[in-house]
Amino acid sequence: MGITKTDLFTKEQNELAVLAKAFAHPARIAILQYLLDSNTCINGDLVNELGLAQATISQHLRELKNAGLIQGNIEGVSMSYCIDPEKWEDVKELFNGMFDKIHNCGPKDECC
Amino acid sequence: MGITKTDLFTKEQNELAVLAKAFAHPARIAILQYLLDSNTCINGDLVNELGLAQATISQHLRELKNAGLIQGNIEGVSMSYCIDPEKWEDVKELFNGMFDKIHNCGPKDECC
Protein backbone atom coordinates (compact mmCIF):
# COMPACT_ATOMS: atom_id res chain seq x y z
CA MET A 1 0.00 0.00 0.00
CA GLY A 2 3.00 2.25 -0.34
CA ILE A 3 3.24 2.79 3.40
CA THR A 4 6.06 1.31 5.44
CA LYS A 5 5.07 -0.63 8.56
CA THR A 6 7.62 1.00 10.82
CA ASP A 7 6.01 -0.43 13.96
CA LEU A 8 7.14 -3.91 12.99
CA PHE A 9 10.80 -3.00 13.23
CA THR A 10 13.31 -1.90 15.82
CA LYS A 11 14.32 1.69 16.37
CA GLU A 12 17.75 0.96 14.93
CA GLN A 13 16.33 -0.67 11.83
CA ASN A 14 14.07 2.30 11.17
CA GLU A 15 16.89 4.72 11.85
CA LEU A 16 19.19 3.02 9.39
CA ALA A 17 16.43 2.90 6.79
CA VAL A 18 15.66 6.61 7.16
CA LEU A 19 19.33 7.52 6.79
CA ALA A 20 19.74 5.20 3.84
CA LYS A 21 16.74 6.85 2.23
CA ALA A 22 18.50 10.20 2.56
CA PHE A 23 21.44 8.72 0.66
CA ALA A 24 19.20 7.01 -1.88
CA HIS A 25 19.32 9.63 -4.60
CA PRO A 26 22.33 10.55 -6.73
CA ALA A 27 21.56 14.27 -6.43
CA ARG A 28 21.75 14.03 -2.66
CA ILE A 29 24.98 12.06 -2.88
CA ALA A 30 26.33 14.75 -5.20
CA ILE A 31 25.28 17.47 -2.77
CA LEU A 32 26.96 15.69 0.12
CA GLN A 33 30.13 15.11 -1.90
CA TYR A 34 30.16 18.78 -2.83
CA LEU A 35 29.84 19.74 0.82
CA LEU A 36 32.49 17.24 1.85
CA ASP A 37 34.81 18.70 -0.71
CA SER A 38 34.28 22.41 -0.20
CA ASN A 39 34.09 22.18 3.59
CA THR A 40 33.31 25.85 3.48
CA CYS A 41 29.62 25.42 3.09
CA ILE A 42 27.58 26.06 0.01
CA ASN A 43 24.15 27.18 -1.15
CA GLY A 44 22.68 27.53 -4.63
CA ASP A 45 25.91 26.95 -6.50
CA LEU A 46 24.47 23.48 -6.48
CA VAL A 47 21.90 24.64 -9.00
CA ASN A 48 24.73 25.40 -11.43
CA GLU A 49 26.81 22.42 -10.41
CA LEU A 50 24.08 19.80 -10.81
CA GLY A 51 21.68 20.21 -13.71
CA LEU A 52 18.54 20.43 -11.64
CA ALA A 53 16.05 23.22 -11.05
CA GLN A 54 16.36 25.43 -8.01
CA ALA A 55 13.16 24.07 -6.48
CA THR A 56 14.41 20.53 -6.87
CA ILE A 57 17.74 21.25 -5.19
CA SER A 58 15.94 23.00 -2.37
CA GLN A 59 13.77 19.96 -1.88
CA HIS A 60 16.78 17.64 -1.71
CA LEU A 61 18.49 19.97 0.75
CA ARG A 62 15.42 19.88 2.96
CA GLU A 63 15.46 16.09 2.98
CA LEU A 64 19.12 16.02 3.93
CA LYS A 65 18.36 18.52 6.68
CA ASN A 66 15.38 16.49 7.90
CA ALA A 67 17.64 13.47 8.14
CA GLY A 68 20.00 15.60 10.24
CA LEU A 69 22.91 15.16 7.86
CA ILE A 70 23.34 18.84 7.08
CA GLN A 71 22.77 22.19 8.75
CA GLY A 72 21.74 25.50 7.23
CA ASN A 73 22.99 28.90 8.33
CA ILE A 74 21.52 32.15 7.11
CA GLU A 75 24.24 34.23 5.52
CA GLY A 76 22.69 37.51 4.46
CA VAL A 77 20.61 36.89 1.38
CA SER A 78 21.87 33.40 0.80
CA MET A 79 21.73 30.16 2.76
CA SER A 80 24.87 28.38 3.74
CA TYR A 81 24.71 24.64 4.23
CA CYS A 82 27.22 22.30 5.74
CA ILE A 83 27.51 18.77 6.96
CA ASP A 84 26.79 18.18 10.64
CA PRO A 85 30.08 16.61 11.73
CA GLU A 86 28.68 14.89 14.82
CA LYS A 87 25.75 13.36 13.01
CA TRP A 88 28.07 12.32 10.23
CA GLU A 89 30.19 10.42 12.72
CA ASP A 90 27.09 8.78 14.23
CA VAL A 91 25.87 7.73 10.81
CA LYS A 92 29.24 6.30 9.92
CA GLU A 93 29.27 4.23 13.07
CA LEU A 94 25.69 3.08 12.62
CA PHE A 95 26.41 1.82 9.11
CA ASN A 96 29.72 0.27 10.07
CA GLY A 97 28.01 -1.45 12.97
CA MET A 98 26.04 -3.26 10.30
CA PHE A 99 28.85 -3.66 7.76
CA ASP A 100 31.19 -5.18 10.34
CA LYS A 101 28.71 -7.71 11.64
CA ILE A 102 29.57 -10.13 8.89
CA HIS A 103 31.09 -13.39 10.08
CA ASN A 104 34.34 -14.75 8.96
CA CYS A 105 33.22 -17.75 7.01
CA GLY A 106 36.06 -20.12 7.69
CA PRO A 107 38.93 -21.07 5.39
CA LYS A 108 36.91 -21.63 2.26
CA ASP A 109 34.05 -19.15 2.48
CA GLU A 110 31.42 -21.78 3.07
CA CYS A 111 28.82 -19.30 4.18
CA CYS A 112 26.14 -20.75 1.96
CA MET B 1 8.04 13.60 -12.38
CA GLY B 2 9.12 10.74 -10.16
CA ILE B 3 12.00 9.76 -12.43
CA THR B 4 15.60 10.19 -11.39
CA LYS B 5 17.90 11.95 -13.86
CA THR B 6 20.72 9.45 -13.55
CA ASP B 7 22.55 10.85 -16.56
CA LEU B 8 23.35 14.02 -14.65
CA PHE B 9 25.47 12.15 -12.13
CA THR B 10 28.67 10.14 -11.98
CA LYS B 11 28.76 6.37 -11.99
CA GLU B 12 29.87 6.36 -8.38
CA GLN B 13 27.07 8.67 -7.31
CA ASN B 14 24.48 6.48 -8.99
CA GLU B 15 26.04 3.34 -7.57
CA LEU B 16 25.95 4.69 -4.04
CA ALA B 17 22.36 5.81 -4.50
CA VAL B 18 21.24 2.42 -5.78
CA LEU B 19 22.89 0.65 -2.86
CA ALA B 20 21.46 3.12 -0.38
CA LYS B 21 18.03 2.51 -1.88
CA ALA B 22 18.45 -1.18 -1.15
CA PHE B 23 19.10 -0.28 2.49
CA ALA B 24 16.29 2.25 2.57
CA HIS B 25 13.60 0.04 4.06
CA PRO B 26 13.50 -1.34 7.61
CA ALA B 27 12.32 -4.74 6.37
CA ARG B 28 15.39 -5.03 4.15
CA ILE B 29 17.63 -3.93 7.03
CA ALA B 30 15.95 -6.56 9.19
CA ILE B 31 16.49 -9.23 6.53
CA LEU B 32 20.17 -8.30 6.21
CA GLN B 33 20.64 -8.29 9.98
CA TYR B 34 18.99 -11.70 10.16
CA LEU B 35 21.37 -12.99 7.51
CA LEU B 36 24.37 -11.39 9.19
CA ASP B 37 23.37 -13.07 12.41
CA SER B 38 22.51 -16.55 11.23
CA ASN B 39 25.37 -16.74 8.76
CA THR B 40 23.89 -20.04 7.76
CA CYS B 41 21.52 -18.61 5.25
CA ILE B 42 17.79 -18.35 5.58
CA ASN B 43 14.61 -18.40 3.54
CA GLY B 44 10.98 -17.97 4.54
CA ASP B 45 11.59 -18.00 8.26
CA LEU B 46 11.64 -14.30 7.54
CA VAL B 47 7.90 -14.46 7.03
CA ASN B 48 7.51 -15.61 10.64
CA GLU B 49 10.29 -13.40 11.95
CA LEU B 50 9.04 -10.17 10.41
CA GLY B 51 5.30 -9.56 10.37
CA LEU B 52 4.96 -9.24 6.62
CA ALA B 53 3.22 -11.36 4.01
CA GLN B 54 5.18 -13.95 2.05
CA ALA B 55 4.80 -12.02 -1.19
CA THR B 56 6.16 -8.89 0.43
CA ILE B 57 9.22 -10.65 1.84
CA SER B 58 9.87 -12.23 -1.52
CA GLN B 59 9.75 -8.81 -3.15
CA HIS B 60 12.25 -7.37 -0.67
CA LEU B 61 14.54 -10.35 -1.19
CA ARG B 62 14.45 -9.76 -4.92
CA GLU B 63 15.46 -6.14 -4.46
CA LEU B 64 18.37 -7.10 -2.24
CA LYS B 65 19.39 -9.66 -4.84
CA ASN B 66 19.10 -7.12 -7.66
CA ALA B 67 21.38 -4.81 -5.71
CA GLY B 68 23.83 -7.70 -5.49
CA LEU B 69 23.84 -7.72 -1.70
CA ILE B 70 22.55 -11.27 -1.34
CA GLN B 71 22.69 -14.53 -3.23
CA GLY B 72 20.06 -17.26 -3.47
CA ASN B 73 20.82 -20.97 -3.58
CA ILE B 74 18.21 -23.58 -4.34
CA GLU B 75 18.07 -26.04 -1.48
CA GLY B 76 15.56 -28.71 -2.46
CA VAL B 77 12.12 -27.21 -2.03
CA SER B 78 13.26 -24.09 -0.32
CA MET B 79 15.48 -21.18 -1.24
CA SER B 80 18.50 -20.37 0.80
CA TYR B 81 19.72 -16.80 0.83
CA CYS B 82 22.94 -15.38 2.08
CA ILE B 83 24.95 -12.22 1.95
CA ASP B 84 27.50 -11.94 -0.84
CA PRO B 85 30.68 -11.40 1.20
CA GLU B 86 32.65 -9.78 -1.62
CA LYS B 87 29.93 -7.36 -2.55
CA TRP B 88 29.43 -6.61 1.12
CA GLU B 89 33.07 -5.62 1.41
CA ASP B 90 32.82 -3.46 -1.72
CA VAL B 91 29.75 -1.70 -0.38
CA LYS B 92 31.41 -1.08 2.95
CA GLU B 93 34.38 0.51 1.24
CA LEU B 94 32.23 2.57 -1.08
CA PHE B 95 30.27 4.03 1.83
CA ASN B 96 33.35 4.56 3.96
CA GLY B 97 35.01 6.28 1.04
CA MET B 98 32.27 8.84 1.44
CA PHE B 99 32.08 8.84 5.22
CA ASP B 100 35.81 9.37 5.60
CA LYS B 101 36.01 12.28 3.18
CA ILE B 102 35.02 14.73 5.89
CA HIS B 103 37.64 17.32 6.74
CA ASN B 104 39.02 17.91 10.14
CA CYS B 105 37.59 21.32 10.91
CA GLY B 106 40.34 22.72 13.05
CA PRO B 107 40.40 23.12 16.83
CA LYS B 108 36.95 24.58 17.27
CA ASP B 109 34.85 22.93 14.58
CA GLU B 110 34.42 26.08 12.58
CA CYS B 111 33.21 24.32 9.50
CA CYS B 112 30.33 26.69 9.00
Add this chain to the structure above:
DNA sequence: ATTATATATTGCAATATTACGATGAATAGG
Protein backbone atom coordinates in the same frame (compact mmCIF):
# COMPACT_ATOMS: atom_id res chain seq x y z
C1' DA C 1 -0.63 -38.81 -10.46
C1' DT C 2 -1.92 -36.28 -6.38
C1' DT C 3 -0.95 -33.67 -2.62
C1' DA C 4 1.75 -30.76 0.35
C1' DT C 5 5.32 -27.38 0.84
C1' DA C 6 8.05 -23.38 -0.53
C1' DT C 7 8.81 -19.60 -3.16
C1' DA C 8 8.06 -16.40 -7.21
C1' DT C 9 5.14 -13.61 -9.98
C1' DT C 10 1.11 -10.92 -11.21
C1' DG C 11 -2.22 -7.44 -10.55
C1' DC C 12 -3.89 -3.98 -7.99
C1' DA C 13 -4.70 -0.13 -4.48
C1' DA C 14 -2.60 3.21 -1.47
C1' DT C 15 0.99 6.13 -0.75
C1' DA C 16 5.70 8.22 -1.62
C1' DT C 17 9.15 10.31 -4.49
C1' DT C 18 10.94 13.21 -8.10
C1' DA C 19 10.89 17.24 -10.79
C1' DC C 20 9.65 21.80 -11.99
C1' DG C 21 6.98 26.20 -12.80
C1' DA C 22 4.93 29.63 -10.20
C1' DT C 23 4.62 32.08 -6.25
C1' DG C 24 5.99 33.81 -1.62
C1' DA C 25 9.22 35.73 1.88
C1' DA C 26 13.25 37.96 3.18
C1' DT C 27 17.47 40.70 2.51
C1' DA C 28 20.51 44.08 0.11
C1' DG C 29 21.22 47.96 -2.99
C1' DG C 30 19.77 51.76 -5.35
Add this chain to the structure above:
DNA sequence: CCTATTCATCGTAATATTGCAATATATAAT
Protein backbone atom coordinates in the same frame (compact mmCIF):
# COMPACT_ATOMS: atom_id res chain seq x y z
C1' DC D 1 9.93 52.70 -1.86
C1' DC D 2 11.28 49.74 -5.76
C1' DT D 3 14.01 46.20 -7.65
C1' DA D 4 17.05 42.38 -7.90
C1' DT D 5 18.71 38.29 -5.68
C1' DT D 6 18.35 34.08 -3.08
C1' DC D 7 16.03 30.60 -1.28
C1' DA D 8 11.62 28.12 0.42
C1' DT D 9 7.09 26.50 -0.40
C1' DC D 10 2.93 25.21 -3.07
C1' DG D 11 0.67 22.83 -6.54
C1' DT D 12 0.80 19.45 -9.85
C1' DA D 13 2.15 15.70 -13.11
C1' DA D 14 4.77 11.54 -13.82
C1' DT D 15 6.65 7.68 -11.90
C1' DA D 16 8.19 4.52 -8.02
C1' DT D 17 7.46 1.97 -3.85
C1' DT D 18 4.98 -0.82 -0.55
C1' DG D 19 1.92 -4.41 0.64
C1' DC D 20 -1.00 -8.20 -0.11
C1' DA D 21 -4.33 -11.62 -2.18
C1' DA D 22 -4.40 -14.61 -5.79
C1' DT D 23 -2.15 -17.35 -8.77
C1' DA D 24 1.77 -19.76 -10.85
C1' DT D 25 5.81 -22.75 -10.57
C1' DA D 26 8.67 -26.21 -8.87
C1' DT D 27 10.21 -29.92 -5.84
C1' DA D 28 9.32 -33.81 -2.55
C1' DA D 29 6.62 -37.24 -0.64
C1' DT D 30 2.96 -40.43 -0.71
